[in-house]
Amino acid sequence: MPENVDIATRLQEVVLRVRAAEKRFGREPGSVQILPVSKTRPSEDIERVACAGFSAFGESYLQEAQAKITALANTRLTHPDLEWHFIGPIQSNKTQTIANLFHWVHSVDREKIARRLNEQRPENLPPLNICLQVNISGEKSKSGIQPSALFELASSIAELSRLRLRGLMAIPAPSTDFEKQRDAFRAIHEMFDSLNTKLDGSGVVMDTLSMGMSNDLEAAIAEGSTMVRIGTDIFGPRNYPPDTT
Ligand SMILES: *Cc1c(COP(=O)(O)O)cnc(C)c1O
DSSP states (O other), X not given: OOHXXXXXXXXXXXXXXXXXXXXXXXXXXXXXXXXXXXXXXXXXXXXXXXXXXXXXXXXXXXHHHHHHHHHHHTTTTTSTTOEEEEOSOOOXXXXXXXXXHOSEEEEEOOHHHXXXXXXXXXXXXXXXXXXXXXXXXXXXXXXXXXXXXXXXXHHHHHTOTTEEEEEEEEOOOOOSOHHHHHHHHHHHHHHHHHHHHHTTTTTOOOOEEEOOOTTTHHHHHHTXXXXXXXXXXXXXXXXXXXXXX
């Protein structure tokens, strides 16, 4: 099967899985957005998925993303307004580029990064949509803010006018046990609800739970995900880890 047919078929299967999970877990039909994660994939693959009606894409490696965003901007007539989501670790010397090129950032976990993104977001663009990455697997991952520090970070971001706080993102420790997967996502959803309650009065109402990937999207949808980030099951297995910059 040619490669383009393969992506179309995979995509269709992911859409069916997401819609089936919505139905099974009593979620509103169409309430879970699929964010195709195109890291390590060439622009041609992104075009195929864009042709199937998807306009938002997740990228993790800035240098690689920048090249693709620029290349695809030249095909605007066929794909108007692609929306780019940065979902990888952020070094502070990269914030300027991110603030210029992206519409969303899912991986904010430090106030310093948030302040830089706020200062560097160009005036002619709408505020940058932000999800805070929460570390729910404790020691296992270095990325993400500790739950105990979440409210402080969220309330300082609520005051930054060039950022718009949309929600939380998390990557639980991988598990093949469905109930364990659900436990982790449920914990994030509870943090989300309690944070929204605490932010009441600040003018911020978060609406996004960015959780679930190829291997745990059903559990994430069962526990209230509004955006699943899907790489492998749409684009196929990634066969190289690029230099991370
Ligand atoms: C790579 C990546 C994904 C997609 O993972 P798959 O298992 O390939 O679906 C989702 N979220 C983040 C933050 C990623 O880096």
